[in-house]
Amino acid sequence: MFEQRSTGTAHDDARLRDRLVFGDETALVDLHERFSALVYTIAVRVTRDGAAAEDVTQEVFLAVWQRPLAFEPAKGSLRGWLAMLAHRRAVDLVRREETHRRATRDGRLDVAALGHGDPVGDQVSDSDAAERLGTAMRALPENLHRAIALAYLEGRTYREVAVDLGVPEGTAKSWLREGLRRLAVAMHGIHAHAGEQS
Template identity: 75%
Template structure:
């Protein structure tokens, strides 16, 4: 019965995300940010890289909530899997980049293995766009988004750290996320999802 309750809750949360419910996103983040960050840190062994992975995971879920299928398992398991995959991809990209930098070009070995060079460029571009969009936010939004999504803090921890009422921190997170989504969708017009 417990598993059925979890899956029903996961389905309701996913459905709210589909309709752009920012409270649902806050709930998702509150429930799973520590999990996603922890998985990413274990794989990357780098806090900054884990922050990037966590940010990409939550942005991906916000943009494409229907990618989660409750019939295939829990939201917790799916998010952990996403974090693991993205972290592994990041480690592989960095290793490929490190080797190619040492050689001065992409190694023949990487190309012969079929490493997705185009994917590496695309992911690096997405991270660059995300950082540029974050830089366009007003300071009060930039600060709360950075604390929450880059440093893995809950909205309650953000509120405490900045001396804000919890409701203010939560609304700033929503507004910052909304502005990021708008900025990224404008920058994404010619990207793969525009096709």
């Protein structure tokens, strides 16, 4: 059980989830406006780092956009579920960074640690899906493609992406947000099309 909620809240949660399932981008905006502060606060509490918490927040909302059916209104509230998701993602990020630090300290690169828990990578369970994601990635403008590749395939933070690309941190953040938004839209469209064919 995520947390107890009123009948009205349960109805609102279910309706918002249904809008996400149907690919309503305004639903993602509504979700973000309602719960981004909650997700960010939990992520900061776990990571103790503002930039890392922003990464976690971005991952959580992308994951919900890509897998809205993972939320089951009958089991608890959307707020409680997002809080649980934020906590898990934040813990994963802390563990990932610690593994990366140990690998760097030992003078070796732990390839398995890079991208572990990645919200985009989580969607790629077979070669067909990987090919689809690759197609969506190649369709991105060069700046967005490079930003996404650095952050999600090489495990870089916002700040590291900004340094690597030679742009202000704010620019790197906006590129990542826009790139993830476009990937989410592209992947949702692909999944929807595949569903129609099956």
